Amino acid sequence: MKSSQIPVARKEGLVVQETAEEVLVYDLASNKAHCLNQTAAFVWKSCNGHNSISQITKLFENEVGSAVNEDLIWLAIDQLNEKNLLDAELALNFAGRSRREVIKKIGLATVVALPIVASLTAPTSALASTSCACINPGACLTQTTCPSTVNCNGSGICAP
Amino acid sequence: MLNKMIRPVKEIKETQNRYVAIESFGVKLKIFSDRKEILDEIEKRIAEILPAGFYKKIPARRAVHSFSVRRNRAYKYVLFKGKQKIEFGNEREIFLKYLDWQLRLTIAEFAVERVFLHAGVVGWKGKAIIIPAKSFQGKTTLVKELTKLGAEYYSDEYAVMDSDGFVHPFPKMLSIRGVTDKYRQTDTAVESFGGVKGIEPLPVGMILLTEFAEGAEWQPQFLSEGFGIMEMLSHTIPIRYNPEFSFKVLNKTVNRAIIVKTKRGEAKDFAGKVLSFFEDNAL
Numbered sequence: 001m002k003s004s005q006i007p008v009a010r011k012e013g014l015v016v017q018e019t020a021e022e023v024l025v026y027d028l029a030s031n032k033a034h035c036l037n038q039t040a041a042f043v044w045k046s047c048n049g050h051n052s053i054s055q056i057t058k059l060f061e062n063e064v065g066s067a068v069n070e071d072l073i074w075l076a077i078d079q080l081n082e083k084n085l086l087d088a089e090l091a092l093n094f095a096g097r098s099r100r101e102v103i104k105k106i107g108l109a110t111v112v113a114l115p116i117v118a119s120l121t122a123p124t125s126a127l128a129s130t131s132c133a134c135i136n137p138g139a140c141l142t143q144t145t146c147p148s149t150v151n152c153n154g155s156g157i158c159a160p
Numbered sequence: 161m162l163n164k165m166i167r168p169v170k171e172i173k174e175t176q177n178r179y180v181a182i183e184s185f186g187v188k189l190k191i192f193s194d195r196k197e198i199l200d201e202i203e204k205r206i207a208e209i210l211p212a213g214f215y216k217k218i219p220a221r222r223a224v225h226s227f228s229v230r231r232n233r234a235y236k237y238v239l240f241k242g243k244q245k246i247e248f249g250n251e252r253e254i255f256l257k258y259l260d261w262q263l264r265l266t267i268a269e270f271a272v273e274r275v276f277l278h279a280g281v282v283g284w285k286g287k288a289i290i291i292p293a294k295s296f297q298g299k300t301t302l303v304k305e306l307t308k309l310g311a312e313y314y315s316d317e318y319a320v321m322d323s324d325g326f327v328h329p330f331p332k333m334l335s336i337r338g339v340t341d342k343y344r345q346t347d348t349a350v351e352s353f354g355g356v357k358g359i360e361p362l363p364v365g366m367i368l369l370t371e372f373a374e375g376a377e378w379q380p381q382f383l384s385e386g387f388g389i390m391e392m393l394s395h396t397i398p399i400r401y402n403p404e405f406s407f408k409v410l411n412k413t414v415n416r417a418i419i420v421k422t423k424r425g426e427a428k429d430f431a432g433k434v435l436s437f438f439e440d441n442a443l
Contacts, residue, residue, distance in 0.1 A: 017407040019414070022386025026403040033393050033403075035386045118390060122399045125269040129278045129397050131261045132295045135248050145294035156254030 007056075007077055008087040009047040025085060031122045034083050040115035043076035044085060053077065053093075064112045071102050076115035083117050132158045181223045182206060184215035185320070186272025189263065190223035198229055201256065208347060209260045210267075211331045225266050227259070241266075268318055268397040274328070275321045275402075275409040278395040281314035281330075282306045283358040284435060285443055287365030288327045290319045290413075292395040298372045298427060300334050304353065305431035312358030313350040318397075323405075325412030326361040364413050365442035367392065368434065369421040376423035378433045385411070388419030418442050 015026040023041035025034045036044055042063060046056045057070045074093055081089050094102050103114065132146035133139075133156055140149050140158035147159035180203045181190035193199050206215065228240040237248040237255040241262060248255045268276035279292040280303035289306070293299045300316040307313045315330040322328060333347035350357060369383070369391050383391065389410045393399055399406045418441055424430045 015404045015407055017389075017411050019385035019389065019411055021384045024386055024389060024407060024411075026399075026407060028403065031400055033390060033399075035390045037386075118387065120390060120393065122403070123394055123396075124400060125265055125397045128395050128399065129261075129265055129268060129276075130294050133258050133261045135246065135254070135258060143295075145296055147296060154251075156251070156257055 005090050006049060006052055007047040007080070007090050008049040009044050009080075010085050010087050014085075026122070027084065030084070032083070032119055033122055034085065035116075035118045037113055037116040037118075039072070039113050040076045040079060040117050043073055043115060044080055047080070047086060060112075066112070068112065069106055072106050072112070072115065075099070075102060075106065076117075079115060079117040083119055085117070134158045179220035179223075180206065181218050181220040182210075182215045183218045183222075184210055184267045184271075185274055187225065187267045187270045188218055188223045189225035189227065189266055190220045191227040191229060191259075191263075193229040195229075195231075202229070202259065205256060205260055206263070209264055209332065211329070214330070225270065227262070229259070264317075265397070269401055270398070271320070273323060275406050276397040277319040277321065277392060278317065278397065279319040280316050281319045281327055283312035283314055283362050284310075284365070284438060286362065287438075287442060288314065288319075288362040289366045289368055289434065289438060290327060290364055290417075291368045291370065292319070292392055293369075293371060294395070298424075300336055301427040302370075302424075302431060302434075304334060304336065304355075305427040306434065307350055307355035308353055309431055309435060311435065313355050314358045314362075321364075321409050321413055322361065323409060323412070325364060325409060325415060327364055327413075328361045329358050331357045364417040366438050367414065367417055367419045369419070370424045370430075372427075373423040373425070376425045378422055378424065378430065378437075380420045380422045380437060383419040383421055385414045385419070388414050391419070391421070 013028045015028065017024040021038055023036045025036065042060055043056060046059055051059065053070060053073050057068055057073050060073065061068045077090055078092055078099060080086050106114065127142060130143045130145060132143055134152035137150055137152045140146060140152055143149065143158050149158065151160060153159050178194055179190045179192050180199050191202055226242060230238045232238050236250050239246045239259060277292055279290050280299040282289050282303055291299055291302060303316045313331055314327065316334045317332060318330045320328040320330045333349055336346055336348045367388060392410055396406050
């Protein structure tokens with residue numbers, strides 16, 4: 001029965017940018033950026049509030065021109081749930097199997113790419129432009145590429 | 161009543177004289193201090209930390225971003241960035257270096273119609289190579305070696321991109337470490353080692369994501385546009401302030417470029433490989 005759940009892609013508070021192969025999504029509330037590969041992007045765009053998981057599976061089969069296990073769509077939904085990219089969280093339907101087991105099973109059986117949603121927290125301007133400048137050792141803790149993350153030296157640099 | 165509201169002309173002039181106010185890339189900022197010698201020094205440093213011709217003086221009343229420099233009772237430096245208070249010791253040079261960085265950062269974050277990426281940039285045969293990286297990952301060293309091979313110098317700190325994804329020069333002096341000591345930077349003109357500055361905005365040919373690793377070999381991997389942009393986001397200064405414009409500009413930038421990731425060994429050996437790879441794959 002769970003396959004009849006209707007997922008809805010979240011639209012509010014997001015900035016969306018399409019590239020040739022992926023879709024990038026920026027969450028204004030959490031300052032997180034997500035990169036959806038083609039499979040994940042297709043599923044996300046198909047979450048229009050009308051398509052059930054079974055229907056999305058069929059749409060995806062038409063798109064890639066081969067049979068697709070419904071678990072593949074659930075894997076995408078699992079990640080979209082986790083990244084807060086759906087309006088409401090869906091109850092997952094992995095029939096008692098772990099995510100790893102599902103990935104293993106699908107990975108062996110499918111010719112299409114597994115859905116991937118890669119994410120990162122956008123840096124503050126200071127972190128994006130880390131200069132290793134410091135006024136005290138505390139300022140070095142987050143400057144992880146500097147020679148030291150614990151010492152602010154006599155020249156005001158996070159270094160020994 | 162009216163007399164109380166009107167400040168004498170002399171007082172207004174004196175107050176204005178306590179500011180240095182500039183506009184750069186559309187960002188209007190002012191620095192206040194009640195000590196003239198500090199303001200004079202800040203003004204002199206601005207001319208060193210921003211490329212010539214990339215800023216102009218403005219009346220303080222037009223500034224939007226405000227900094228204030230004070231000394232407390234213990235004679236320690238205190239910086240107010242807007243309402244944020246940052247306390248320092250009494251080492252003037254450390255304080256001023258930090259202020260230099262804050263001024264540049266403010267310009268980089270709030271620049272109008274530009275996206276600043278923390279990166280080194282050179283031009284080669286009409287296209288740009290952008291090398292995004294954090295500090296101490298060898299950006300400047302690699303940029304220096306590339307310019308020694310004839311690449312045009314655009315920046316060792318910021319790739320300045322416009323809404324069409326073209327990169328503009330930000331030709332500050334190169335900040336080279338290891339001259340006086342291992343960690344401290346010394347400003348060096350690109351001309352001092354035979355380099356030349358680029359002038360024209362360039363389309364981007366290659367985004368090179370690389371960091372030094374002892375003994376590393378040149379093993380370039382191509383990244384897709386989406387995953388390439390994700391890598392660039394970590395170095396994009398205004399991503400939180402203006403994510404929509406940043407995304408748009410990054411997308412335009414990578415549209416015409418290849419995105420390559422590799423570890424690298426010594427910059428001297430690596431620079432030549434970068435240019436020949438660029439010629440084979442991006443021109």
